[in-house]
Amino acid sequence: xxxxxxxxxxxxxxxxxxxxxxxxxxxxxxxxxxxxxxxxxxxxxxxxxxxxxxxxxxxxxxxxxxxxxxxxxxxxxxxxxxxxxxxxx
Amino acid sequence: xxxxxxxxxxxxxxxxxxxxxxxxxxxxxxxxxxxxxxxxxxxxxxxxxxxxxxxxxxxxxxxxxxxxxxxxxxxxxxxxxxxxxxxxxxxxxxxxxxxxxxxxxxxxxxxxxxxxxxxxxxxxxxxxxxxxxx
Numbered sequence: 001x002x003x004x005x006x007x008x009x010x011x012x013x014x015x016x017x018x019x020x021x022x023x024x025x026x027x028x029x030x031x032x033x034x035x036x037x038x039x040x041x042x043x044x045x046x047x048x049x050x051x052x053x054x055x056x057x058x059x060x061x062x063x064x065x066x067x068x069x070x071x072x073x074x075x076x077x078x079x080x081x082x083x084x085x086x087x088x089x
Numbered sequence: 090x091x092x093x094x095x096x097x098x099x100x101x102x103x104x105x106x107x108x109x110x111x112x113x114x115x116x117x118x119x120x121x122x123x124x125x126x127x128x129x130x131x132x133x134x135x136x137x138x139x140x141x142x143x144x145x146x147x148x149x150x151x152x153x154x155x156x157x158x159x160x161x162x163x164x165x166x167x168x169x170x171x172x173x174x175x176x177x178x179x180x181x182x183x184x185x186x187x188x189x190x191x192x193x194x195x196x197x198x199x200x201x202x203x204x205x206x207x208x209x210x211x212x213x214x215x216x217x218x219x220x221x222x223x
Contacts, residue, residue, distance in 0.1 A: 013110070046136055079173075
């Protein structure tokens with residue numbers, strides 16, 4: 001049963017990543033693109049965790065944690081760059 | 090692994106995938122950035138949260154010990170999601186100054202404080218605006 005649930009979840013998250021990619025390419029404004037990248041990072045974290053369940057190892061949690069931290073830092077840095085014209089003043 | 094445990098894990102995985110999908114569907118379907126900001130928060134809290142709880146239960150059922158990594162990831166995501174949403178909204182407000190007309194009134198003399206610096210520059214560069222000394 002878990003295998004079928006994992007197949008469904010992989011399909012849903014992959015489709016969600018395609019939607020995010022569409023918004024990233026299409027996005028009328030710059031902030032739309034930042035939001036798309038932020039959502040992509042969240043979906044990739046979800047994908048990594050599901051892959052960890054499928055493989056049966058806890059080795060991928062560090063990768064998910066690194067993705068979460070880098071996603072947060074990059075989003076804040078990009079928004080700050082738009083707001084102030086500089087990342088670290 | 091018992092049947093009930095397997096059912097709960099499968100339901101959580103399906104819920105996580107479905108909410109991730111709905112969040113990204115909202116990202117492409119909603120008309121405006123301020124409305125689009127709402128959609129991925131569901132993907133953050135319920136989508137990743139469902140997958141994390143499912144993986145926690147799965148490794149509790151297979152290995153027999155509770156792992157803390159998932160709680161770490163979910164706490165980190167719950168802490169950082171409002172900060173990123175605030176930063177994106179603020180960047181949007183400063184990129185499109187005409188959004189200010191659509192913002193709800195503050196009910197006071199002063200406007201939205203995020204626009205204060207810009208309106209101060211817009212009036213006169215050398216002089217203080219009225220009432221700033223008090």
